[in-house]
Amino acid sequence: MTRWRGPRGDLLLLSLGHSVTDTYSNFLPGLIVFLTERLALTNTLVGLLATVVSVSGSMSQLLFGHAADRVRRHYFLVLGPVCAAIFMSLLGTAHSVPMLVLFLVLGGAGIASFHPQAAVAAGTGPASRRGFALAFFVTAGSAGYSVGPLVSTWTAERFGADRTWIAAFPGLLVALLLYLTVYRRLSAVPKGSATAAEEAAPALSSTPPPPPARLPRAILSLWAIVALRSAVSTGLVHFMPLFLQGRGATPVYGSLAVSLFLFAGAAGGMIGGALSDRWGRRRVLVISLAASTPLLFGLTLVPATAFLAVLVVAGLVLSASAAVNVAMAQEIAPERQGIASAIVQGFAFGTGGLLAVAAGALADRTSIGLVYQVLALLPLLTVPVALTLPETARRKG
Numbered sequence: 001m002t003r004w005r006g007p008r009g010d011l012l013l014l015s016l017g018h019s020v021t022d023t024y025s026n027f028l029p030g031l032i033v034f035l036t037e038r039l040a041l042t043n044t045l046v047g048l049l050a051t052v053v054s055v056s057g058s059m060s061q062l063l064f065g066h067a068a069d070r071v072r073r074h075y076f077l078v079l080g081p082v083c084a085a086i087f088m089s090l091l092g093t094a095h096s097v098p099m100l101v102l103f104l105v106l107g108g109a110g111i112a113s114f115h116p117q118a119a120v121a122a123g124t125g126p127a128s129r130r131g132f133a134l135a136f137f138v139t140a141g142s143a144g145y146s147v148g149p150l151v152s153t154w155t156a157e158r159f160g161a162d163r164t165w166i167a168a169f170p171g172l173l174v175a176l177l178l179y180l181t182v183y184r185r186l187s188a189v190p191k192g193s194a195t196a197a198e199e200a201a202p203a204l205s206s207t208p209p210p211p212p213a214r215l216p217r218a219i220l221s222l223w224a225i226v227a228l229r230s231a232v233s234t235g236l237v238h239f240m241p242l243f244l245q246g247r248g249a250t251p252v253y254g255s256l257a258v259s260l261f262l263f264a265g266a267a268g269g270m271i272g273g274a275l276s277d278r279w280g281r282r283r284v285l286v287i288s289l290a291a292s293t294p295l296l297f298g299l300t301l302v303p304a305t306a307f308l309a310v311l312v313v314a315g316l317v318l319s320a321s322a323a324v325n326v327a328m329a330q331e332i333a334p335e336r337q338g339i340a341s342a343i344v345q346g347f348a349f350g351t352g353g354l355l356a357v358a359a360g361a362l363a364d365r366t367s368i369g370l371v372y373q374v375l376a377l378l379p380l381l382t383v384p385v386a387l388t389l390p391e392t393a394r395r396k397g
Contacts, residue, residue: 013182014077014118015137019144020174021081024088025057025111026148027167028104029237029258031092033251034161036242039097043242043368047360050238052101054230054353056108061342061350064116074187076113078179083110085171092156092164119326119341134330135273135323139266142319146262149241149255157252218332219340221385223348225289226325228378230352232296233318235359235375236261243368247304257311264312265319272320273327281328282391288320289379289386296376300369318379331392 028049035041041049064076087107094100122137155167240261241254249257268288276284295314302310325344333340363371 010182010185011122011133011136013178014122015140017077017081017114017174017178018118018122018137018141020171021084021111021114021144022141023144023148023151024084024107024167024171025053026145026237026258026262027088027091027152027164028053029241030149030152030251030255031156031161031164032238033241033245033254034092034156035094035100038095038161039100041097042360043239043363044357044360045097046238046242047356047358047363049100049104050234050356050360051353052104053108054234054350054356056105057111057350058108058353059347059350060109060112061115061347064113064342074117074183076117078175078183080110080112080114081171081175081178083107084114085110085168085175086165089165089168089171092152092161116339116342132274132277134326135270138273138323138326139270142266142269142322143263146259146264146266148262149237149258153251153255218389219329219343221389222325222329222332223343223351225285225382225385226344226348227351228382229289229292229318229321230349231355231359232292232352232375232378233265234349234353234356235371236296236299238356239359239363239368239371243372246368257308260308261311261315264315265322268316268318268320269322271316273323275320276324276327280391281324281331282386282389284324285321285328285389286383286386288317288324289383292318293376293380296379297373299376300372328389328392332390 032041032046036046084107087103087110090103091100091107094103119134119137122133151167152164155164159166237258240258241251244254244257245251272284272288292314295310295317298310299307299314325348326341329340329344359371359375362374
């Protein structure tokens, strides 16, 4: 296990845990066609289920972020993936809406518990490299999130929807690996001594924060931007299988489209995080938001032959600021990095997910295509807010 010791080894292992945990967090879209047929789900109910995922798996990260700052209980790094693997893999076995909601809530709690503390640990190190480190961590999660629908759809079609619990085993193995490495190393640190995150605190706070009077406004602005961007992503992802089914596509094709969109987003997050170390966080954020609207709007206008190509570019551009948001939050609030990360990584994502119910209700009254066009406008509307944010880091050269 010696090769896995130290900050770099921890980053790799935490990123692996992030990838696997987020794979389970996106199982629902890949099973939505099967569940809609079994439970007669409406678009409004699909939106409500997406909201349940957001509230349990994202918004509750705020509570766990507070715990990460105050208590630093490292067992969440193990229990989080375990709960996510078990309960999200049971979604296909649900034969009633209440049972489905219960699995989503319990699995979401596991997902939420893992993220804040893992994000803080991943962000330790020199400030000049934080954008890249967090981009690696966020990209790993995004990559896992992107393949979630494919994994759940493949499992349901290969073994049957009632046996999707089989998909839990990889997550349990990764949780065991985290327990034997990162968890044991952190638990071995004597009480009262500095952890890796605490030792890196001077480097993390090397960039002076904005004046105290601007701090609440900056965090609130960043939260609003991420929330609306997340509303776009959540709406696209959860309704895409049904949107494409209406155009004659199969469930596998719908899951493939979702995964391509999210995988492109993972690549975009890695690129955007690295560029933000050189260009500055705010510049990358503004470019990402402004360029997303025409690409997303085009999804409803392009012919079927060009749909996947436009979808990939849209996913890459929309998520280019994903790691940038986390880096900015930690730099704006260097002494409260756990809760700052939770606000933009979990709470904001969950807030955006709340709009999924409204999107579903609008889709029932009109069409999913019209909902996509409305969602496409949201990134552009946040550009003026992004321009008011402080430039928290800029790398020369």
